[in-house]
Amino acid sequence: MDPGCRIEISYIDPEAYASIVNHDLRKNILRTLYAMTVDGPVSKQELADRLGIGYHQLSYQLTNQLSDFWTVGEERKVRGTRLELIxxxxxxxxxxxxxxDGKIFIVDPLANLFGPLSTEGTRCDGCSPKEAARCLRHVEEGCCFTGHPSEEEKAVLRSNGRVEPLKAMDVAIICALRGVSTANRCVVSIPCDSCPFMRRAIRIDDETPSIGKP
Structure with missing residues (x-):
């Protein structure tokens, strides 16, 4: 992954959202995949081992339920066979x-946020007011910025538990929602020395219990 906090806010189909959020194993697969690949792709076996599940159980979920969320990042020859890194x-x-009623739901695998925005919050919520203000300036200077939220849009954010002063993700979400009809994403890039979230270590427990359905 490129250094820094690069965020692409994309709209997801409600059915695809529900199929992830209502299934603990799929959430855990996405969370672990995103965290393990911050510095480069991994093999399916490495991912399965970290999750504590069988290779075939993982392959089933990746192929049949999560195919839109991963890709082959690299191929290697190992003892005459092809090894795919994803x-x-x-x-x-x-x-x-x-x-x-305007309820917003979020899937942010790297931050381990899956569910209603009103209860899950955003990856920016752990930042200090000074850090949040600095990151907000990066959003305002970005190419996807289409203006600060209107009073109506602020009301939508309030109904989703977001209060002023608004953070970078709040404004980026509004800009992304404005672009839903044209399939435009909101892309925000924050340098690594400025993003508290990316500076914090992303850790996964060495032993992750096998959960969910095969």
Whole structure:
């Protein structure tokens, strides 16, 4: 992954969202895949070992349920056979979808956030006010910035538990929602020396229990 915090906010189909959020194993696969591949792709066996599940169980989920979320990042020849190393299809993506009454739902695998924005929050919520203000300036200077939220859009954010002062992700989500009809993504790039989230170590427990259905 490129250095820094690069965020691509993309709209996800509600059915695809539900198939992930309502299945613990799929959430764990995505979370672990995104975290393990920050510095480069990994093999399916390495991913299965970290998750504590069988190779075939992982392959089933990747092939049949999560095929849109990963791709082959590298191929190697190992003892005459081809070894595929995989990575997320969109390593920088944060996915959002809309529900009834303007409710926003989020899937941010790297930050381990899966669910309603009102309860999950965003990866920016651990930042200090000074850090949040600095990151917000990067959003305002970005190519996807289409203006600060209107009063109506602020009301939507409030109904989703987001209060002022708004953070970088709040403004980026609004800009992304404005582009849903044209399939435009909101892309935000924050240098690594400026992003507290990316500076924090991304750790996964050495032993992750096998959960979910095969």
């Amino acid at each position: 990575r997320p299809s969109s390593p920088s993506s944060v996915f959002i979808t809309l529900g009834r």
